[in-house]
Amino acid sequence: MPVAEKLRGSSVERPILPRLPRPVRLTGYALVLAFGLLYALPFVLQVVTSFKTDPDAASRPLSLIPSPWTPGAYHQLFGAAGGDGVPFSRWLGNSTLVAVLVTAGRVLFNSMAGYALARLRFRGRGMLTALVIGVMAVPPVVLLIPKFLVLNTFGIFDTYAAMVFPLLVDAAGIFIMKQFFESVPREVEEAARIDGAGIVRIFWSVVLPMARPALITLTILSFQGSWNEFTHFLVSTQSSEFETLTTGLARVVSGGLGKGTQYPLKLTAALLSTIPVAVLFFCFQRYFVRGANSGSVKE
Template identity: 75%
Template sequence: MTTTAPTRRELRAEERSRRGSPAVGRFPAPWRVLGYTLVGCLALLYILPFVLQAVTSFKTDPDAAANPLALWPSPPSTAAYERLFGLSEAGDSVPFMRWLGNSALVTVLVTTGRVVFDSLAGYALARLPFRGRRVLFVLLLAVMAVPNVVLLIPRFLVLNTFGMFDTYAGMVIPLLVDAAGIFIMKQFFESIPREVEEAARIDGAGVLRTYWSVVLPMARPALITLTIMSFQGSWNEFTHFLVSTQSSQYETLTTGLARFVAGGLGSGTQYPLKLAAAALATIPVAVLFFAFQRHFVRGANAGSVKE
């Protein structure tokens, strides 16, 4: 007589029956359908503004003013995008490419600086035994608790005193280090076993070599999380650029769009032009997040768990 080993599915079903939980689900089918319907309606309600933004960017000004909630442009027009990229001679010029260039430059510099300096500071707080480390960590948490708007006037005074107001240095240097990024890296470094670093030190590696060649490659999920957060934060930054710049040549997408929406560039509603610029400003962050969302969640979970 031959006996067959139970499959994994059969073992899971037997375990569920032993615990008294149903195999299909905890809720009856009508309740599940109602729940899915409610979630779907909420998702559509959340997506609707983005759909209206994309559709309106392809409308003409009269069509956008007459039918603001229409989900199809009548007639479709690419005049807004042509004007943004300087392909049209109609209407006042919009320095969208200059805004885009300034935002890209500042975002790359700030993201690179935060990844480097936040990881160095996080590793120092997590592993290097020096006097005042706990006090420094408490001060770091205190900085995270201070609202950013409270620091606007002191930040302007500091930049003006050091001659950095209305310069690229004033836009970039104050954003190179982020308290939240240091906290994330510190928590992740503390989850790495110390035996790995001890083995590297036995082989003759110093502190910086251990950090660069051993610990940092293991912190890839946290680094990806920090990169996404830094890119998104610097790309969407508004208040800092508002107090650190004054000339139009240093305007980014956020400050330029704010002046545009306030009527600083031409008259009329210009809804298609404004929403086209806003849609283009959203694309880089959306692409980056959706491309690395799995690593983002993994890094956030790993940084919040200490072994």
Template identity: 75%
Template sequence: MSAKSATARAQGKPVLGRFPLSLRALGYTAVAALGLLYIAPFVIQLATGFKTDPDAATHPLGLLPTTPTTAAYQRLFGLSQAGDGVPFLRWLGNSAFVAVVVTAGRVLFDSMAGYALARLRFRGRTVLFGFILAVMAVPGVALLIPRFLVLNSFGLFDTYTGMILPLMVDAAGIFIMKQFFESIPREVEEAARVDGADVLRTFWSIVLPMARPALLTLTILSFQGSWNEFTHFLVATQSSQYETLTTGLARLVSGGLGGGTQYPLKLAAALLATLPVAALFFCFQRYFVQGANAGAVKE
């Protein structure tokens, strides 16, 4: 056994050299096969977007279009000469607007609520946190009818306010921020109070900058959740002018925007709807992992 392997074994680290080369090759092959299996639907989706409708129906799993065409993307962006365009840009604008506003609201309000539950001592704090955990346990579909009734009673149905306001605070986000704030040493806040900072100044200027990993995690989850939200928009809106990518794609898939299979158009729209969230995750995945693990570590 080499000195390097002995040191790794003494530290409790796995030693790859102790496995036979054939076994390691088999493991790498299995991992590569699983990776290819995972990305295969996305590759098929990308290829189908450049097919014609007959080609997509005849060769649904083909990775090379028989006659490549950008007709599906031309329809999505209103460049088709046939006048059969799809209001994809309106869906995209509505989704982007709602997702940005909801994400900003969740980051602000969830972090404030999480800090209050983690650090402030007030009557009913434990009961309130129990209610938040209970909300996380309730399936969202069970609240659809009550949510519609509330929005309709307050005159918020079929408005941007009705689409955004119920999503501004998230129980899971509050839980994440509370757990992270509890991992921050109290000595930091005590030193700030000695210097004359009040609770709000301590939170905004001292604690919140230290919570950058958790804030980035919450930002990614909030943007992803609001971008992919479907059931809430289904009961909160009725007019086509408020359609988002999820509700618009649902109408497209159900045949509400033309006849035929339209596989290239549907898969091209789904691919474009996936790209913003995928790009956001890949850009900040390192911070996402840090934030997900930080709350589990207590000083």
């Protein structure tokens, strides 16, 4: 009993850090606020510049007050003012189609491959796992020319198939799902197997629902990666019909759609292209953090 009281007393009597003086705390808050505003300044300038005219943006690029205030860049992008050769709606549609298909494919195939590497026992499993990890170490730029040759050989170059199929599976996603499935207790699967469930039923009905945090994490990463993909679309297509937001914005920045600086047009297109990814992340942020910091099931 005295030992318990001593332990209880030791747990209560914890060292308390001294409270910082008020001037020091105010200085710290001011520094944090200043750094926050510094990081937010480029985004604010992007939003403000999207409502400027070309001469105003060129003469006063750091001004936070448009003079005059005009939504001309938005009208130009969506064709309300004639379009001026900017097929933004087509770029947006292509990016949305590719991102949705690639995200669905990665979530499905990566989870299946990850579960197979984590649970199934077959010859060459260790070598296959090593190859998956090895692919993660290969710089993507090294694969650009081989990727073009393969797509051209199969006759799908400059098609939607060439944009989607090579991105349906990625090594990083397989590794993430493999690590998560390995953290799932085997007793859960053994109980389902005793009840007569097969390997496919165990995967779909037992293990996959438990992997919700990992699946949400994979969905966010896959959508972001496919939405922002540039080099793959550069080597898999050449027609303007298949341009996405990234390749279209690259042509706008390089001056391929008009003369002059066109700062409002460029920054407006860039701003609109970041909104879907930002909305997806903020909507599923808590699940993303939960998937990174917590396991699936406690024994």
